[in-house]
Structures are given as structure tokens and as C-alpha cells.
Amino acid sequence: MSDLKSVSGARIFDGETWYDGAALLIEFGYVTSIVASADIPGHAERVVLDGGMIVPGFVDLQVNGGGGVLFNNAPTLDAIRTICSAHAQFGTTALLPTLITDTAEINEKAIAAGVEAAAAHVPGFIGLHLEGPHLALSRKGTHDPSLIRPMDEDDLLRLCAAARALPNLLCTVAAETVPPKQIARLVEAGAIVSIGHSDAGYDQAMAAFDAGASMATHLFNAMSQLGNREPGIVGAVLDRPEVHAGLIADGIHVHAASMGAALRAKQGPGHIFLVTDSMSQTGTDLKTIELNGRTITRADGALRLADGTLAGADLDIIDAVNFVIDRLGLSPEEAFRMAALYPARAIGVDDRLGHLRPSAEASFVHLSGQRRVQSTWIAGTKVWGAD
Numbered sequence: 395m396s397d398l399k400s401v402s403g404a405r406i407f408d409g410e411t412w413y414d415g416a417a418l419l420i421e422f423g424y425v426t427s428i429v430a431s432a433d434i435p436g437h438a439e440r441v442v443l444d445g446g447m448i449v450p451g452f453v454d455l456q457v458n459g460g461g462g463v464l465f466n467n468a469p470t471l472d473a474i475r476t477i478c479s480a481h482a483q484f485g486t487t488a489l490l491p492t493l494i495t496d497t498a499e500i501n502e503k504a505i506a507a508g509v510e511a512a513a514a515h516v517p518g519f520i521g522l523h524l525e526g527p528h529l530a531l532s533r534k535g536t537h538d539p540s541l542i543r544p545m546d547e548d549d550l551l552r553l554c555a556a557a558r559a560l561p562n563l564l565c566t567v568a569a570e571t572v573p574p575k576q577i578a579r580l581v582e583a584g585a586i587v588s589i590g591h592s593d594a595g596y597d598q599a600m601a602a603f604d605a606g607a608s609m610a611t612h613l614f615n616a617m618s619q620l621g622n623r624e625p626g627i628v629g630a631v632l633d634r635p636e637v638h639a640g641l642i643a644d645g646i647h648v649h650a651a652s653m654g655a656a657l658r659a660k661q662g663p664g665h666i667f668l669v670t671d672s673m674s675q676t677g678t679d680l681k682t683i684e685l686n687g688r689t690i691t692r693a694d695g696a697l698r699l700a701d702g703t704l705a706g707a708d709l710d711i712i713d714a715v716n717f718v719i720d721r722l723g724l725s726p727e728e729a730f731r732m733a734a735l736y737p738a739r740a741i742g743v744d745d746r747l748g749h750l751r752p753s754a755e756a757s758f759v760h761l762s763g764q765r766r767v768q769s770t771w772i773a774g775t776k777v778w779g780a781d
Contacts, residue, residue: 397422399774400434403443404760407727409450409735409749418448420756423773427752443760446768450734450749451487451757452711455564455667455741456523456612456640458492459674459683465491466685467674469504474511478518480677481670482770482778484710487757488520488738488747490564492671494685495526495537498549505556512561517772520743521562524553525611529591530568535616536705537591538686545572554583562741566611568592569627574605581606586741588640591616592627599630603637608664609740612671613639613656614648615704632659638740640669641732642707643714643722646696647671650721657722667736668714668729673697673706712767719765726765 402417406428417434419426434440459465461480463473474491481489491511493504501524508522526537528545545567557563557580564586567577570593577587589602590611595618610617610631618626631639639660643653660666670676673683675692683690683697683705690697690705697705715733718724724732731748738748746755756774759767769779 398426398435398438399441400438401441401443401448401771402431402434404445405447406750407447407449407730408751409731418750418756418758420774423756423775425750425752425754425756428750443768446760446762448750448758448760449730451747451759451770451772452485452715452733453520453737453747454481454486454489454670454711455737456492456525456669456671457481457486457489458494458672458706460672460676462674462678462680464674464683464685465504466494466496466500469493469500470507471510471514471516474507474519475516478516479777481672481711482518482772483677483767484712485733485759485761485767485770486711487518487759487770487772488743489518490521490523490562491519492523492525495529495541496686497541498552501527502552505552505560508556508560517775517777520747521560521564521741522556523564523566524556525566526591528567528572530571530593532593533568533591533616533618535591536685536690536699536703538688541686545576550576550579553580553585557583557585562586562743564588564609564741566590567607569594569598569602569607574601577602577605577607589617589627593618594627596625596627596630599627600634603630603634608637610637610639612647612669613641613666614652615642628656632656634664635661636664638664638736639666640737641666642671642709643668643717644695644707644709645717645721647704647707653718654722657724665736665739666732667740668711668718668733669737670709670711670714671707672709675708676710712765716765
């Protein structure tokens with residue numbers, strides 16, 4: 395019995411090229427080719443969509459929660475399932491559940507849950523993002539200052555072991571708190587190191603990148619800024635071609651003009667990509683969230699602590715895509731790459747994620763002509779939608 399499936403009835407964007415009157419052919423969860431609709435093999439199972447477009451599934455590398463669950467509050471396999479499922483309705487087909495600064499015990503539970511999720515092949519789960527606790531107090535943001543601390547040898551060994559046990563491990567650290575030698579050991583173990591929640595200067599940031607750090611966490615937010623005599627982390631990221639950076643494109647965390655300037659300034663092969671930094675509210679009507687004993691309030695498109703500090707984002711990935719198209723004037727093609735190909739490339743999984751070329755995982759989103767999510771598919775199986 396053949397496992398061949400064809401999906402047609404919509405324009406197809408493979409990450410680089412548009413195809414009209416074509417079908418996406420899928421076998422055993424992977425793309426085999428894109429062919430003219432008239433050339434669909436007779437034995438293929440046919441799925442015909444009602445117009446719109448098929449684009450590569452979105453990849454979100456900073457997801458604190460969703461579906462009413464905050465990963466810090468429930469570092470479990472079930473929580474990971476809920477978070478992945480909640481984000482699927484917005485077109486996310488691959489994500490990193492993200493643990494905000496917490497105790498060593500919670501970190502260990504989160505890592506164990508990630509190992510379980512990988513073994514269970516949870517749809518959408520591709521690894522973990524540990525954001526802290528080895529950050530700078532001066533750029534703590536919503537992270538609990540009582541839990542922020544330097545990285546000791548036990549922490550380092552735990553993270554190195556996690557990097558070897560998980561499909562992907564992204565670690566956000568401060569360049570002035572975690573020295574280059576520790577960064578180099580993490581990278582050698584297989585971790586992706588991102589600089590964030592850091593007040594480091596340009597030279598410190600460049601030393602971290604020299605040691606193997608390859609990313610910056612939510613560009614502009616919780617980091618030293620670009621100045622006339624001190625370029626800071628923002629300047630280092632823009633000056634370092636191979637470094638990638640996440641961006642919260644909600645118009646609240648970063649001014650649209652600053653986003654546009656950074657996108658115009660950034661030279662590749664590293665790219666700026668979209669993240670949601672979403673909390674447990676995604677996919678729910680929750681108005682308040684608890685984190686480390688503190689209340690986060692959802693209002694006016696933002697999540698804030700009582701003192702007004704931004705605490706994650708009230709954002710889903712399709713709204714971020716539409717923001718950079720509608721507000722920044724980016725082409726839809728580039729916006730789709732910022733949500734799919736570039737984050738996949740940032741963690742080295744672009745051989746199978748972020749595009750729909752042959753041998754890629756058949757994870758895609760069916761969007762309407764107005765770029766609203768109609769259905770979401772992971773490895774050739776529909777996980778959300780009524781198509």
C-alpha cells in the first residue's frame with residue numbers, strides 16, 4: 395500500500411519559489427516533489443484545498459507556554475504536548491518550549507520532560523530553550539532576580555549533558571556572566587548559545603561570538619543598545635555576519651522603525667527571525683498568569699508585571715508575520731522565511747525544516763488569501779484545522 399499523498403488546490407511556496415496549479419507530493423511524512431496538478435500519480439491519496447496558499451510551517455524558538463500552561467509552572471511531558479498543540483492553530487509546526495529563569499530543580503525537570511517528549515515524538519517538539527538563570531541582573535526583565543546566578547561547574551555539566559540528550563538545546567546567557575571558556579564548552583557539547591538579558595559591551599559580545607555563541611535573544615530587548623561610542627550587543631549582532639537574532643514583532647517590544655533599521659543593516663549569512671516569546675495565554679482567554687509567585691496581567695496587547703515590566707508577549711506567530719508585512723513593508727516571501735527558514739537555519743535544522751523542497755519534512759501551513767491560518771500539518775499529517 396502506498397503512503398503517497400498529494401495536496402493541491404492552493405498556491406505553493408517552497409521557501410523560495412511559488413508554484414501555481416501544482417501539488418505537493420508527500421511520502422512517509424517527507425516532501426518528495428512539487429508537480430503540476432495534472433501529473434499527480436493515480437495511486438496518491440488526494441487532498442484538495444479551497445484556494446489560498448501553502449507555505450512552510452513556522453518555527454518558533456522562544457515559546458514559554460500556551461494553551462493555559464506555562465512551562466515553568468508545569469515542566470512535564472503533558473505540558474509540552476499542550477504547548478505544541480496550542481501553537482499549531484497559529485501555524486507553528488516546530489518549537490522550543492522555553493524555560494524562564496528558575497531553580498536548578500525546575501531546570502532538571504524541564505530537561506527530563508524534554509527528553510521524554512523527544513522519545514515520544516511529540517508533534518512540533520524539536521528541543522528546549524533554557525533562558526537563564528545565568529543572566530545579568532541589570533537586564534533581568536521579568537526574570538526573578540533572586541534566581542539569577544553565575545554558572546558553576548554543576549550547571550555547566552548539566553547543560554552539556556542536556557545538549558547531548560536533546561534533539562536541540564538553546565541556552566540564553568549573559569556575555570558578562572558566562573565567560574568565553576564556558577560558552578566554548580557548551581558549544582562543544584552541542585548546545586546553541588544565545589546572548590541575551592545582558593548589559594555586555596561590544597567587545598564582550600564579540601568575545602562571546604568568537605567562543606561560539608551564534609545568536610542573540612529577542613534583539614533590542616533586555617540588552618545593551620547601539621550607541622555612538624559603545625555599539626553594545628545590538629551593534630555586535632548587526633556587525634557580525636554569521637550571528638542570528640530573534641525579534642518580537644508586536645510593535646510593543648520594539649518600535650517598527652528600529653525593526654526596519656535592523657533588518658536593513660543586518661548582513662548574512664545570519665538572519666533576524668521571528669519569535670513570539672509567548673506565555674500560557676496563547677490560544678486562551680486568560681487575563682492573568684502566575685510566574686515565580688508574581689502575577690502577569692494581559693491587557694492592551696501586552697503582558698506586564700505590576701510595575702509595568704513587559705513579561706513575555708501576547709503574540710502568535712501568524713500575527714508577527716502579518717506585522718512585518720503590513721507595518722514594515724516586507725514581502726510575504728521574506729516574512730515567511732523569517733518565521734520558518736531563518737529560525738530553522740539558526741539552530742541548524744534547515745536540512746529538513748523551514749522549507750518545502752524535496753527531502754524536507756512535510757510540515758506546512760494552509761493560509762487564506764488574507765494570510766489567516768486555515769490548517770496546519772506536521773510531517774504530512776493535519777494537526778489543526780477543518781480543511
